[in-house]
Amino acid sequence: MTAIADRIRELSIIRRSVEIVENLLTEFGYERIETPILQPAELFLTRAGDQIVDHLLTLEHRDELLALRPEFTSPAIAAYLQSGTAQSVVRWSFNGPVFEDNPAQERLQSESVGAELLGMPGRYAEAEIIALAGLAAERMGIADYEIVIGHVGLTRYLLNQFGLDTRAQRLLLNYLNHQREPLVAETLQNWLEKFISPSGLSGNGEHEDQSRILQALMDTTHPDTALVGGRSRDDILERLLRKQQRYVRHENLLEAVSFLVKYASMTVGYSENWQETIMALPAVNEQAQVLTGEIQQVAAMVLAYGIDQRKLVIKPALARSWDYYSGTVFELRVNGAIFAGGGRYDDFAALLGAAGEVPAVGLAFYLNNVISDNEFTAGDQIQTLKIQLTPASNLTAAVRWAQELRRHGQNVTVVEEPSNNAYPLQGEHLIVDSKPYGIDDIHSLIDLLKDKTAS
Amino acid sequence: MNRVMFALPSKGAIAEPTMSFLQDCGLRVDKPNPRQYIGTIPAIPTIDVLFQRVIDVLYKVADGTAKLGITGLDVIAEYGSEDIIVIHDNLNYGHCKLVVAVPEAWIDVENMIDLAEVALDFREAKMRNLKVATTYPNQTREFLHRNGIHHFSIVAAEGAIEAAPTIGYADIVVDLVQTGTTLRENHLKPLLDGVIINSQACLIGNRRMLKEHPEALQAARILLEHIDGALLGKTYTQITMNITGISAEDIGRKIAANPLTRGLQGPTVAPIFGAEKNDSGQWFTATLIVPGKLLLTAIESLRAVGATHMSAVPVRYVFLHESPTFAQLQAALG
Numbered sequence: 001m002t003a004i005a006d007r008i009r010e011l012s013i014i015r016r017s018v019e020i021v022e023n024l025l026t027e028f029g030y031e032r033i034e035t036p037i038l039q040p041a042e043l044f045l046t047r048a049g050d051q052i053v054d055h056l057l058t059l060e061h062r063d064e065l066l067a068l069r070p071e072f073t074s075p076a077i078a079a080y081l082q083s084g085t086a087q088s089v090v091r092w093s094f095n096g097p098v099f100e101d102n103p104a105q106e107r108l109q110s111e112s113v114g115a116e117l118l119g120m121p122g123r124y125a126e127a128e129i130i131a132l133a134g135l136a137a138e139r140m141g142i143a144d145y146e147i148v149i150g151h152v153g154l155t156r157y158l159l160n161q162f163g164l165d166t167r168a169q170r171l172l173l174n175y176l177n178h179q180r181e182p183l184v185a186e187t188l189q190n191w192l193e194k195f196i197s198p199s200g201l202s203g204n205g206e207h208e209d210q211s212r213i214l215q216a217l218m219d220t221t222h223p224d225t226a227l228v229g230g231r232s233r234d235d236i237l238e239r240l241l242r243k244q245q246r247y248v249r250h251e252n253l254l255e256a257v258s259f260l261v262k263y264a265s266m267t268v269g270y271s272e273n274w275q276e277t278i279m280a281l282p283a284v285n286e287q288a289q290v291l292t293g294e295i296q297q298v299a300a301m302v303l304a305y306g307i308d309q310r311k312l313v314i315k316p317a318l319a320r321s322w323d324y325y326s327g328t329v330f331e332l333r334v335n336g337a338i339f340a341g342g343g344r345y346d347d348f349a350a351l352l353g354a355a356g357e358v359p360a361v362g363l364a365f366y367l368n369n370v371i372s373d374n375e376f377t378a379g380d381q382i383q384t385l386k387i388q389l390t391p392a393s394n395l396t397a398a399v400r401w402a403q404e405l406r407r408h409g410q411n412v413t414v415v416e417e418p419s420n421n422a423y424p425l426q427g428e429h430l431i432v433d434s435k436p437y438g439i440d441d442i443h444s445l446i447d448l449l450k451d452k453t454a455s
Numbered sequence: 456m457n458r459v460m461f462a463l464p465s466k467g468a469i470a471e472p473t474m475s476f477l478q479d480c481g482l483r484v485d486k487p488n489p490r491q492y493i494g495t496i497p498a499i500p501t502i503d504v505l506f507q508r509v510i511d512v513l514y515k516v517a518d519g520t521a522k523l524g525i526t527g528l529d530v531i532a533e534y535g536s537e538d539i540i541v542i543h544d545n546l547n548y549g550h551c552k553l554v555v556a557v558p559e560a561w562i563d564v565e566n567m568i569d570l571a572e573v574a575l576d577f578r579e580a581k582m583r584n585l586k587v588a589t590t591y592p593n594q595t596r597e598f599l600h601r602n603g604i605h606h607f608s609i610v611a612a613e614g615a616i617e618a619a620p621t622i623g624y625a626d627i628v629v630d631l632v633q634t635g636t637t638l639r640e641n642h643l644k645p646l647l648d649g650v651i652i653n654s655q656a657c658l659i660g661n662r663r664m665l666k667e668h669p670e671a672l673q674a675a676r677i678l679l680e681h682i683d684g685a686l687l688g689k690t691y692t693q694i695t696m697n698i699t700g701i702s703a704e705d706i707g708r709k710i711a712a713n714p715l716t717r718g719l720q721g722p723t724v725a726p727i728f729g730a731e732k733n734d735s736g737q738w739f740t741a742t743l744i745v746p747g748k749l750l751l752t753a754i755e756s757l758r759a760v761g762a763t764h765m766s767a768v769p770v771r772y773v774f775l776h777e778s779p780t781f782a783q784l785q786a787a788l789g
Contacts, residue, residue, distance in 0.1 A: 050605040230623075
């Protein structure tokens with residue numbers, strides 16, 4: 001359990017890091033938006049990405065299932081659609097506690113800052129979002145970071161080349177997403193073997209088997225009666241057909257798996273010749289080149305923001321959430337921990353009932369991750385100036401000193417106990433480095449205090 | 456002397472087997488009144504028995520009301536806490552499995568990958584989550600996540616959850632299965648790779664109480680002496696045979712030449728008085744224990760070295776130089 005003193009320090013660091021990110025976002029024209037902490041769970045349960053759904057913190061209230069906000073994106077898109085501003089470009093920022101019911105983590109609550117750029121298609125928006133992550137890290141004094149860039153659209157496109165149905169792709173990518181790296185071909189093939197198991201419908205002319213299975217379905221279901229476990233006879237038949245088709249085309253799946261093993265392991269520094277490495281893969285064609293070019297364009301623009309190219313790593317298969325993102329994705333990692341991540345998720349609005357796609361790209365900062373890694377340095381140095389009362393102090397003067405110093409941007413507190421960093425008040429004079437300062441000398445005192453802080 | 460509360464299941468699948476198990480271990484439980492929740496174990500006078508529901512055994516041990524208890528591994532997996540230490544996880548009774556089961560009519564669903572796809576069907580075509588009825592929400596959630604199923608809702612249920620898909624308040628169930636009959640009767644089938652946990656009865660203790668209360672640790676030691684002795688004893692059969700040889704040493708060497716008939720250290724050999732000598736030498740009787748499942752192999756081996764008139768009886772206890780489980784417990788408590 002984190003000690004209270006540590007927690008207080010951590011919150012203090014987080015507050016300052018939030019300020020740094022917010023200031024940066026304001027410079028880029030992002031407007032701060034508030035979202036409720038408590039929301040209907042439905043908003044997340046059926047629409048958010050797998051990781052969020054897995055760890056959603058829910059509670060029941062008057063027969064309604066509520067969730068403590070796990071992220072900002074879903075409420076942001078919902079608000080965008082409801083605001084009637086759809087198709088206009090908005091830049092929104094969010095911050096506050098987010099909640100996660102994850103047994104692997106010590107606490108349920110963490111602090112997050114997020115930004116969403118909605119209504120803007122194209123590479124410019126993606127590069128801006130990625131650059132914001134890098135610039136924020138640098139302003140916080142985090143030197144040792146890397147930005148990993150991938151492309152969900154490219155991965156999906158390449159898998160399409162193997163003739164996989166959408167559902168097969170989705171399950172395969174989900175499996176990939178939950179595996180620890182490096183991906184081993186054997187485990188993926190074991191998975192595949194189970195995936196294409198034919199349910200007795202072998203597809204090679206064994207009519208007896210097919211008849212037996214179908215008869216079993218006829219016996220246990222009826223087209224006009226209620227669903228069995230929520231599924232109708234048609235639902236079951238439709239899926240049987242899907243399985244059968246996969247079984248017939250299982251060679252394609254085997255090829256796709258073999259491709260995916262190579263593709264998923266590909267991680268290349270930006271300064272290396274990463275595009276050629278991708279082009280050498282099977283299944284890469286003209287359209288794949290276009291998508292690869294998108295990564296190149298985004299990365300080049302990120303560099304234009306002043307991000308060091310040695311910080312950029314290209315990992316085309318980077319998977320943040322396959323059912324959430326649709327294009328460029330990224331993660332900013334500090335010693336392996338994710339400090340920020342996001343990407344393009346144009347399809348997401350349709351899940352919330354929009355008629356079509358809404359261009360959307362966003363990011364979230366996971367501030368606790370980096371603080372626990374002791375990487376954050378900018379927040380440690382806040383000084384509070386202490387005015388020490390003595391028997392000879394003029395109390396009214398103490399109030400005036402404190403207020404004047406605060407007006408000049410100092411954090412001030414008044415104490416009675418002497419300490420190394422407390423300045424005694426003698427009468428109306430504040431004693432700093434053995435020299436008395438009257439209230440009229442405040443400007444020279446401020447300069448002195450700034451010098452002392454800098455040194 | 457401070458007394459030690461030992462919580463035992465009062466009802467449920469492992470209640471009666473627990474009483475039989477303890478009796479087989481020489482730890483008969485006396486319950487003066489069937490309506491009361493207390494009892495004694497005459498073999499360990501410092502122990503008081505408290506009868507509770509299987510899950511409440513865990514809670515009573517966790518909060519220190521009872522210092523020791525017997526419950527199921529499934530209960531520990533679902534509700535266990537740091538206060539609980541599993542002292543013996545292989546009491547070898549009360550076997551059952553926590554499994555994922557789907558309606559038999561779902562003939563397209565045979566494994567967890569199939570179910571993952573059906574869960575996506577629910578989400579995308581029906582715009583709702585797969586509903587799972589269970590009394591094991593934590594184990595279920597973790598297992599489904601591990602198997603790529605993320606969009607589901609747990610329907611908390613108490614008793615008769617096998618009927619949930621028929622009644623309609625859930626699509627599938629996660630439940631304990633012993634023989635599978637109840638599932639079949641409710642037109643459900645377990646998924647081949649849907650076993651969440653293989654469970655059986657286990658002995659548990661309160662970690663802090665065992666560290667701080669010597670009488671609790673002493674009670675655990677006596678329990679474990681009986682339990683280890685009885686469980687090990689069950690695996691052995693004692694063979695007594697007549698055999699001729701020129702000396703006890705000669706017979707001992709012949710029998711022990713085969714590791715299977717060496718017993719724990721070697722055979723006990725004694726002369727038979729009054730038996731006539733023959734060409735092979737004098738008659739002796741030899742006794743040893745062998746693993747019960749290899750009894751006939753051992754008999755053949757003994758015949759081969761001249762043994763005859765062999766009798767075999769079950770071994771009730773085998774006590775080693777110390778209770779191995781108690782040694783493990785001491786190490787775990789530090």
